[in-house]
Amino acid sequence: MTSLQVALKTSKRGRRKQEAGQISLTEAMVAGVASTLIVGATALSMQSTAKIINTSADKATLRQNTVNGMRLMRTEVERGLHLIVHNANPFPDAEQHLNLQNPRYSDVLSKCTNLAGTKLFKPLFGIKMVELSKPVVYGLASNNNSYGYTIQRCGPPLKLDGSFDETEELFLSNILEQIAALPSMCGEEPCPPQPVNEILSQIDFSFNQGVTPFRSPREPALRMETDSNFKLMKFIDPTPDTDNEPTSQPFPITASYLQKTKNGVDITKQNVYFTAFARADKRLNNTDEVMEGGVLSGAFFQNITSSNVRFVIDGSGSMSACVMWGDGYGIYRTFYDPKKGRYKETNRICALTRMEALISEMTMLIGALPNTTKMGITSFSSDGYTNHKSWTDSTTNLVSLGADGKRDSAIEFVNTLNDDKVTSWGGTDPWDSIQQSFDDTETDTLYFLTDGKPNKDPNGGKWSRKDETRTAERYSSKNEGRTHNGSNQPLIVNTTSIGMESSWLTQLALLTNGSYNQIDEITVANNSNNGHGNNLDDCDPSNPSANFDHCNNEDDIELSGKTP
Known part of the structure; x- marks a missing residue:
């Protein structure tokens, strides 16, 4: 038995334990330590936010404030x-x-209001914690300069080990400052900023069919969305989608955002992308409709330590699968249905798709990586389709996130992957993107993610099981003699498979000293259709990956845009 076979056998035994609902002591300890370190480090970093604001450049300050605050808020939601x-x-x-x-929460809300003193504390949402008898409450207050808004946390203080100190009184702290007041227009120019205290007292943040109301001028540039079980917290565009219609806004608004103001003048803007899911009681199962899409945010990429890293991510139509349904019905949208292996059109509100979860995590990672990190990003689908593209700055070389404007550029690129019609996103053709990562010898680590089997093998033939081992060996062999600046530099390939077990990704990771991450294999295992639609044939138009040359005709859903 070869070392690869032994490793694969060991890996499979580990997965069987997880499928049976068992976890090792090591896994439990790692999960606990990771959570503790994140919360503890964030608690400490939040204490120094005020110092950061006084000593850093405006743009960097705004980004760091966003990263610190959202890291704590995301951790507490989860x-x-x-x-x-x-x-x-x-x-x-x-x-x-x-x-x-509910009257049971009136005491904690009253204490939060009293802590705010002369400032108004407007509750946004609470979080029920396993360890606490009272919820942690997040609310909105005005900035110190009264021209914008601040999200505040009201709850027991955090110890440095990440645990709650419930013996202490509730503590009110700023979490996300500089939330913008939506601009109002005076003629053709934005009106000067005005104090927002009166607006804050009247604003409504009630959820209706899973979303809070659209915001009006001078109201906070913040809108929230949740799912039907009230576990998801997601920040979304606070303004109506005008679809290229004339708008009174002085600049395009596509997301909730921060805006730093000095002496009544807006000087810098930062979009806020936030998605988190309350998962203290999360269990994998085959019947929970909430888990239909087979993935949750926060699990795609792990242990990122490299300073020279590339991300190659799946941009195909199957990434439109809905992870979490919202409350109620709205406009008709098209999604991929992993149970039926085809697109479907529905007016049921989807609170989160696979792609939105991926975008959320990528945005968080890009925002949190050090300035010294050099990275590249490529989205693969099918040649000629909208999501088969690279972050332009990193097409041939890695880009330093510390360079002027590059971090924002990377985040902007990632957030374009959800822009176009899902039927135009494309299929699954990753080979050029993988080859480019090996060719760029400065890159020492690759993170590769996909949610489907390739349309073709690397030679252009039909993909089959026989291709799995030889494809893994084909690319791992490219590490032989791979050097950078005269030194050996084999590429470590970490792989993530969404919704299915992937032998070739498992083998590729093992052969390159990387790790294999399989997301929610239990939920999707019984619904797998081998990546070929409903298996009528390999040109079945319901297959979002059916993009073979002989299939590109008027019946191809990715060309016609028709849904079955």
């Missing part, structure tokens, strides 16, 4: 059992634990 919110429609008696207006 440690929670569920959210607690204001809802436009009354909760039934059995769901009163979700109602922020």
Whole structure:
């Protein structure tokens, strides 16, 4: 038995343990330590935010403030059992634990209001923690300069080991400062910023069909979305989608955003992309409709330590699968259905897709990586389709995130992957992107993610099981003699498979000293259709990856845009 076969056998035994609901002591310890380190380090970094603001350049300050605040908020949401919110429609008696207006929460809300003193504390949402008898509450207040808004956290202080100190009184701290006030227009020019205290007292953040209301001029540039089980917290565009219609806004608004103001003048802007899921009671199963898309944010890429890294990510149509359904119905949208292996059109609100989860995590990572990190990003689908593209700055060389404007440029690129019609995103053709990563010898680590089997093998033939081992060996062999600046530099390939077990990705990771990450294999295992639509034939138009040359005709869904 070869070393590769032994490794594969060991890896498979490990997965079987996980499928049976067992985890090792090591896994439990790692999970606990990781959570502790994130919360503890964030608690410490938040204490120094004020110092950072006084000593850093405006743009860097705004970004660092965003990273620190969202890291803590994301961690607390993910440690929670569920959210607690204001809802436009009354909760039934059995769901009163979700109602922020429930009398059981009046004491903690009253204390938060008192802590704010002369400032108004407007509750946004609470988080029910396993360890706490009272929820942690996040609310909105005005900035110190009264021209914008600040998200504040009201709850027990955090110890440096990440645990809550419930013996202490509640603590009110700024989490995300400089949330912009949406501009109002005076003729053809934006009106000068004005104090927002009066607006804050009247604003409504109740959820209706899973979203809070669109915001008006001078109101905070913040809108939230949740799912039907009130576990998801997602920040979204606070303004209506005008679809190229004339707008009164002085600049395009596509996301919630921060804006630093000095002496009443807006000097810099930073979009805020935030997605987190309360997962304290998360379990994998085959029947939970919430998990239909087979993936949650926060699990795609792990242990990123390299300073010379490339990300090659799947931009195909199957990434439009809905992970988490929202509450109610809206406009019709097209999604990939992993259970049926085809696109579907529905007006049911989807709170989060696979692609949105990926974008959220990539945005978080890019924002948090050190300035010294050099990176490249490529999205693969099918040649000629909208998501078969690279971050222009990194097409041939890695780019330093510390260079002027490059971090924002990378985040902007990642957030374009959800822009076009999902039926135009393309299929699954990763070979050129993988080859480019090996050719760029400065890159020492590759993170590769996909949610489907390739349309073709690297030679252009039909993909089959026989291709799995030889494809892994084909690319791992490219490490032989791979050097950079006269030194050996083999490429470490870390792979992530969404919704299916992938032998070739497992082997490629093992052969290159990388790691293999499989997302939610249990949920999707019983619904797999081998990546070929509903298996009518390899040109079945319901297959988002059916992009073979002989299939490109008027019946090809990716060309016609028609849904079955």
